[in-house]
Amino acid sequence: MNDKHSKPPEVISSAQNPRVKQWAELQSRKGRDKSGRFIIEGLHLVEEALNSELVPPETVVYAEDRKAVCAPLLARARAAGIECVAVAESVLAKCTDTLTPQPVFAVVPKLPWRLSDLMKPAAAGTASALVIAIDGMQDPGNLGTIIRSADAVGATGIVLGKGTVDLYNPKTVRSTMGSLFHLPIVSADLTECLPQAAEAGAQVIGTSLQGAVPLYDCDLRPATWIVIGNEGQGVSEAVSERVGRHVLIPMQGRAESLNAAMAATVMLFEAARQRGF
Structure with missing residues (x-):
């Protein structure tokens, strides 16, 4: 039958x-x-x-x-x-x-996260708050790599600023290797949310080649938001004005700079090291 x-x-x-x-x-x-x-x-x-x-x-x-x-x-x-x-x-x-x-x-x-989900740790002023803010990044592979690195160190979230490649671009999704499901990721105007994070007790830092403190001399144990810019142009002027402290990643070799995703990874793992990771 x-x-x-x-x-x-x-x-x-x-x-x-x-x-x-x-x-x-x-x-x-x-x-x-x-x-x-x-x-x-x-x-x-x-x-x-x-x-x-x-x-x-x-x-x-x-x-x-x-x-x-x-x-x-x-x-x-x-x-x-x-x-x-x-x-x-x-x-x-x-x-x-x-x-x-x-x-x-x-x-x-699509993921249901909101910016308020990231502001809570900063508001508490806890050392666990570690957020990556992306300003105008265009390469989906770079964004995916940063998401994986943030996931690897237990970061509390990621903010995608204006002009950044779509999180749900198929290449971005593939390059996250599933990490996009593991931590809050939201889109927001960085010129608005960075001051909010600072007011809530987080330090806002970014990379710069001029007049910057060496990364390894910067205390990354407090609540921290790390700003990473466009691959070619770096952080925009409008967003840079909202960065409270600029740091330099020391390099002994002859390379002028690091890939944006690699720079973000170095900073994330340094923050994790300082926090006893």
Whole structure:
């Protein structure tokens, strides 16, 4: 006797399917902003999303021809009541950003964090407050690297200022390796929120090549916001005026400067070292 529940799932194979069109729209910032959702690609990122109680996936989409690779993940998603949809490889390619598509992607709501979530530690004046503020960074890989570094040292959050690449850009999402689910990340006007952080008791520091204190002479144990600028232009003048202290990363070699993501990583780990990490 056939059980209707044992029938194989319907496989979406047409790129003209309305749902496929909706998923494909999430490749653009306009589409993501309109729907309030974004796409994560690959087994690792989908697993990280399933581990997140904050924003679990709404839908998991997988290649029918490669479902064996996804079987444990799909079983877990179904057990959590998450919709799982089988598609053809051509549909997977249309909805994802990678040259060689991963066997699975998921549709996830945007993170719900607000700036007030980051102001609470600063207001308390605790040593645990450690925030990275990004001013106009354009490279998604750099942003993803900073998010991973901030996650690695247990930073309390990240603020994305005006002109910064979209957090939900597929390349940014991939380069975070799931760390975007581990700490608060918000968008805000740095010219407004940096003074608020200072008033709440945090020190606001940034890097500079002129007239700056060496990083290793700077006490990073108090509540601290670290400002990192654009890859080519650095911190904008308007934001720099809101920085309370400029520091210099000492270098013994002949390199003129560090990549923005590397500079942020050095500063984050120095703060962690001083705090007994």
